[in-house]
Structures are given as C-alpha cells and as structure tokens.
Amino acid sequence: MKKEDTLKNNIPYDIRDTGLADAGRKRIEWALREMPVIKILRDQESTSLFKNKVICACLHITSETANLVITLKRCGAKVFLTASNPLSTQDDVAASLVCDHGISVFGIKGEDINSYNRHIKELASRKPDLVIDDGADLITFLHNNPDLAENVIGATEETTTGITRIKNIEKEGKLLFPVICVNDAMTKHMFDNRYGTGQSTIDGIFRATNTLIAGKTVVVCGYGWCGRGIAKNLKGLGANVIITEVSPLRALEAVMDGFQVMKMEQTASLGDIFITATGNAKVISKDIFNKMKDGVILANAGHFNVEIDIDALEHLSKKITEVKPLVKEFVLKSGKRVYLLAEGRLVNLGCAEGHPSSVMDMSFAGQFLSLKYIVTVKKLQLKCHAVPDEIDRQIASLKLKSMGIEIDTLTDYQKKYLSSWNLD
Ligand SMILES: NC(=O)c1ccc[n+]([C@@H]2O[C@H](COP(=O)([O-])OP(=O)(O)OC[C@H]3O[C@@H](n4cnc5c(N)ncnc54)[C@H](O)[C@@H]3O)[C@@H](O)[C@H]2O)c1
Known part of the structure; x- marks a missing residue:
C-alpha cells in the first residue's frame, strides 16, 4: 500500500x-x-x-x-x-x-x-x-x-x-x-436505485460466482426502489423470486407485481440466493442461518454491511475460508455451507463496477x-x-x-382545461 x-x-x-x-x-x-x-x-x-x-x-x-x-x-x-x-x-x-x-x-x-x-x-x-x-x-x-x-x-x-x-x-x-x-x-431514485441497483447487484453476483439465476429461488429482502429493480430483473432471468417486507403497502405492491411474499423465517429453507436491500440492520439474523439450505449465497445491496448479521454467522461457523475473491465460505457447525459475497458490503460495488x-x-x-x-x-x-x-x-x-426523444407540450387549451373546475 x-x-x-x-x-x-x-x-x-x-x-x-x-x-x-x-x-x-x-x-x-x-x-x-x-x-x-x-x-x-x-x-x-x-x-x-x-x-x-x-x-x-x-x-x-x-x-x-x-x-x-x-x-x-x-x-x-x-x-x-x-x-x-x-x-x-x-x-x-x-x-x-x-x-x-x-x-x-x-x-x-x-x-x-x-x-x-x-x-x-x-x-x-x-x-x-x-x-x-x-x-x-x-x-x-x-x-x-x-x-x-x-x-x-x-x-x-x-x-x-x-x-x-x-x-x-x-x-x-x-x-x-x-x-x-x-x-x-x-x-x-427512480432510475439509479431501481434500474442501476437492479442491474449491478445481479452483475456483482454473476462476476463473483458465475452462478445460473434461471430456476433458482431468490429471496429479496426489501421491496423499496432497489428491491423492486432487483426483483424485476431476477424475474426476467427466470428466478423464482420471494419478497420479504415490513411495510404492508410495499408487500402488497410486491404481491400485485406477481411475487410471493412471506416472512423471513419462512424463506429460510427455500432460498438458494438471498439479497438484502432494506437500509436496515440484522435483516438476515442468527436464527435464519441454521435453517438455510447447504450452499446458499448471501449478498447485500443496502448501503452498510449490517443487513446480514455477519458476527452471528461467524459465531455459528466452524471454518471460514475465502474460496474466490470476495466470496467467503462459512462452514456451519452442522456442516452446511453458506457463501457470503463482498464481506456483506454493497455487492454491486464490491464485486462489480457499480x-x-x-x-x-x-x-x-x-x-x-x-x-x-x-x-x-x-x-x-x-x-x-x-x-x-x-x-x-x-x-x-x-x-x-x-436520447433523441421529443415529447409533447401542453397546448394553451389544455393548460386552461387543467386549471379549470367548471367544465361547461
Ligand atoms: N447498492 C447500491 O448501489 C445502492 C443504490 C441506492 C441505494 N442503496 C441503498 O439500498 C438500501 C435501500 O434503498 P431504497 O432506496 O430501496 O430504500 P427504500 O426505503 O425505498 O426501501 C427499503 C425497503 O426495505 C423495507 N424494509 C425495512 N426493513 C426491513 C426488514 N427488516 N425486512 C424486510 N424489508 C425491510 C422497507 O419497508 C422499504 O420498503 C439503502 O441502504 C440505500 O442507501 C444502495
């Protein structure tokens, strides 16, 4: 250095x-x-x-x-x-x-x-x-x-x-x-968080693991601007996407957008890949890790490395090895393996180019x-x-x-119409 x-x-x-x-x-x-x-x-x-x-x-x-x-x-x-x-x-x-x-x-x-x-x-x-x-x-x-x-x-x-x-x-x-x-x-937020994070988060997972998304069950935690973009792109790639949320409105939106929505605990044994995008802490916590499948991949797209409880994951593990750059393998005491990308930090910037x-x-x-x-x-x-x-x-x-795109402008008649209330 x-x-x-x-x-x-x-x-x-x-x-x-x-x-x-x-x-x-x-x-x-x-x-x-x-x-x-x-x-x-x-x-x-x-x-x-x-x-x-x-x-x-x-x-x-x-x-x-x-x-x-x-x-x-x-x-x-x-x-x-x-x-x-x-x-x-x-x-x-x-x-x-x-x-x-x-x-x-x-x-x-x-x-x-x-x-x-x-x-x-x-x-x-x-x-x-x-x-x-x-x-x-x-x-x-x-x-x-x-x-x-x-x-x-x-x-x-x-x-x-x-x-x-x-x-x-x-x-x-x-x-x-x-x-x-x-x-x-x-x-x-409508473009950077949704389309930017939506694309680059998956890019980070690809570059770190080269895993196939099609056919996988991917749990996306948080259906905000970032979560929506990530979920939409995963769906396009053929994943079965499950959303977890704490906001009833966002959860409902996810349901109407065609995603399964459930509690974090219910997803634990279903997901092949978990992606956090909540801005919150300990979203994937101690109780969840032991219930996960062998070989799951964990990635975070939220700002800080607090969404996945890494201390708890370390505590539950008997062996930790970096198996590829920015891919850490945690072998749990049960023998199951969990792969954490980018140390739980922003996967799109750690493993890809943002x-x-x-x-x-x-x-x-x-x-x-x-x-x-x-x-x-x-x-x-x-x-x-x-x-x-x-x-x-x-x-x-x-x-x-x-982009060479032109759009219409309001005519005087339309402006007047939109500012009237008595429509006769
Ligand atoms: N990776 C990037 O490059 C990038 C880009 C933009 C934003 N961010 C970060 O991503 C995070 C999310 O940003 P956003 O704009 O989508 O925020 P947002 O507020 O639009 O969405 C966050 C969603 O997470 C939900 N949530 C909160 N706690 C939860 C929990 N325990 N379980 C499940 N859902 C929970 C909230 O209800 C909300 O719907 C923030 O930390 C933000 O700073 C990252």
Whole structure:
C-alpha cells in the first residue's frame, strides 16, 4: 500500500498506485460516453461557479464519480475525494484523478476500516465549504467535530441510508448546515436505485460466482426502489423470486407485481440466493442461518454491511475460508455451507463496477445542480431540503434530449382545461 505523499501534481493523496493512471484514464473516458448530461453541464456551466470553494466528496471512487469531480474542478472548485466504502474504489480511476487531473484522492480498494476512517478525517480537516456524501459518514464526522464544519454552507446526500441518518440529526435539532437530499429527486431514485441497483447487484453476483439465476429461488429482502429493480430483473432471468417486507403497502405492491411474499423465517429453507436491500440492520439474523439450505449465497445491496448479521454467522461457523475473491465460505457447525459475497458490503460495488454510467449521469447531474443551487441561493434554511422540481425537470429534459426523444407540450387549451373546475 502506498503511503500518502505529495509527489504527483504537488497534491496530497493516498491511493494504491499512480502507475495505474493510464488504465484509469481510459475507464473515465469510457464512462463519459454514457454521461451526456454531465458533459453538457461541464461544457455550459461557468468556470467560476465554484470559484474559491473547497468541495469535499465522500463517494464511491468510480469512473462516474471521476466525471463528476472533474466537472466540479472545471467549474472552479478545489476538490478532495475520499471513498464512501472500503471495497468500492477503482484504483486505476483514483490514479488518473491524481495524475491527470490534480485531484486529491484518498481511497484504496480493500482498505481496512482504520484507513477508511483516517481518510474521512483527512477530508474533513480540509474545512470544506461544500460537502457531497454517500451514506453520511463524512457529514456525521463533521457533526462530531463541529470546528471542522465552520465553513460548510451546504451539503448534498446521495443515498437513502444517508438521508435517514441526516434526518435523525435534524430531528435531534443538531443539524449544523443545510443538506439537499439528492436521493429523493425522482431523477435519482427512480432510475439509479431501481434500474442501476437492479442491474449491478445481479452483475456483482454473476462476476463473483458465475452462478445460473434461471430456476433458482431468490429471496429479496426489501421491496423499496432497489428491491423492486432487483426483483424485476431476477424475474426476467427466470428466478423464482420471494419478497420479504415490513411495510404492508410495499408487500402488497410486491404481491400485485406477481411475487410471493412471506416472512423471513419462512424463506429460510427455500432460498438458494438471498439479497438484502432494506437500509436496515440484522435483516438476515442468527436464527435464519441454521435453517438455510447447504450452499446458499448471501449478498447485500443496502448501503452498510449490517443487513446480514455477519458476527452471528461467524459465531455459528466452524471454518471460514475465502474460496474466490470476495466470496467467503462459512462452514456451519452442522456442516452446511453458506457463501457470503463482498464481506456483506454493497455487492454491486464490491464485486462489480457499480451502476451503469447512464444512470449515474442523472444522479450526478442532481448532485452538480444541487451544489449550484446551494451557492446560488446563498443562504438556505438550516434543514433537510428536497431537490427543487426545476432541477428534476431540467435533468429529465436533458436526458431525453440526449436520447433523441421529443415529447409533447401542453397546448394553451389544455393548460386552461387543467386549471379549470367548471367544465361547461
Ligand atoms: N447498492 C447500491 O448501489 C445502492 C443504490 C441506492 C441505494 N442503496 C441503498 O439500498 C438500501 C435501500 O434503498 P431504497 O432506496 O430501496 O430504500 P427504500 O426505503 O425505498 O426501501 C427499503 C425497503 O426495505 C423495507 N424494509 C425495512 N426493513 C426491513 C426488514 N427488516 N425486512 C424486510 N424489508 C425491510 C422497507 O419497508 C422499504 O420498503 C439503502 O441502504 C440505500 O442507501 C444502495
């Protein structure tokens, strides 16, 4: 592992190997082909939009994130980037950002939790003006170290779990700066969580195991935006999909969408593969493991590695071996084997490359335009904010345009009709 140094471009960084920059550059360029909205923003927005602003971003260090931070830098920001997950960093992308773009990056694929936390601290010590987070680890750190948050005028949060955490800070009246909930924009969760997680989670399982999905019984825990996408794609691949839920509405929706719905405990002896996507903890817990079939595969698509109770799984096991990269075999005391992917962390980022660039294009356009909104509005109220509707509409319009799709507009007669109540 390389130690943090300041040799390249005279900037601080801590990445695996600057020698990987060539491969990273190609990967970033490949991703940009499918990021037309980010490309438009990069070309059209003022190069002084974020002048004199220090932006600290805690995001998965992928080729799509690279295209976001390059765009922010082009618009005048001084950008620092750290990983939002110890397993998701693309080391070649990190190298290209440092060497080709002079952006300080702190993240190494497979780093331990101490290194992960040290990097978050490193970012916070830059005393950011703007913060981008994915999972709220950086925002939480800043709230626990308020002197480092003095300059923050606003932050944006990328994912469902991060927003849950930040809203809990807000509920306790402890929010230090306004936060825009990017995940709640329609151009984010309807596409990124549903189609992105829906595809890349299965991609992660394929790449890690090469298992056949057709004919398998797959239990999907949580029928939210991510769960719906995962379940739909699994069904398309020929799996028998079972959903577990705690929300009666979402459970009912799953039933009407044609899935079996049952309690977690009932699924235990039926599933060949289990995928968690709830944002909750201990969804697959101690009691379930012993009831599972021999050879089951467990994967998590939720933000943190808490959905599968790994401590309990370790406790129940007599032998644990890594049988393939990021595939751990747990031999239970009963002799049954359980395979855990990506250490129970985000399987799509640990075992595959995360979401396709095309959906991240919209999510990151939401990030960019939300940051623009923060600096343009000047003084946002101290609370969690929704992404303004105009931003959602702007992103959707740009995306449709890039796809060569035109849609109708309301005629004057239709506008009048829709705003009337007396229809005579
Ligand atoms: N893998 C990725 O790249 C990726 C992308 C987006 C979001 N996420 C993460 O995925 C998780 C889910 O996000 P979402 O947008 O689908 O959230 P969501 O709120 O739309 O859905 C979560 C669902 O899980 C259900 N749930 C909660 N506890 C449960 C339990 N014990 N058993 C069964 N169901 C339970 C909830 O009722 C809800 O319907 C979050 O942690 C989010 O941050 C991951």
